[in-house]
Amino acid sequence: MRAQRGKVAPVLSGQGRRGGAHVVGESGELVQRRWVTRRPDEHDRRSTIATLTEAGWDKVVAAAPGHIAEVRRLLIDGRTPEQLAVLRDVGVSVARQSLGDRCADSLLPEDPWTARPAGGPDGSG
Secondary structure: EEHHHHHHHHHHOOOOOOOOHHHHHHHHHHHHHOOEEEEEEOOOOOEEEEEHHHHHHHHHHHHHHHHHHHHHHHHOOOOOOHHHHHHHHHHHHHHHHHHOHHHHHHHOOOEEEEEEOOOOOOOOO
């Protein structure tokens, strides 16, 4: 994974997006932990390219189960089917805007609400 410095440090540190000065400090810590390497961007002297190392990727993988559980707790659990449909529509819109239609189409799962048999989740009634 490669990204400009300000885009990778908040993800690995578990922090939300903050000001640039904080990101510089965070990325230094990430480099010290050997989760990220940095190099100047040869095309834009104002930017630094941060590359996730294998150890950094291992950190992302280790954090994933807790992250997924927390996202599920905050966004999914306790929502009605109608609310989940709206949430999915928003997610599709964001995916298309950030990834483009073809890429988003290949990544997005089938709509769970239109894929269900008539009558309910179990096909009855």
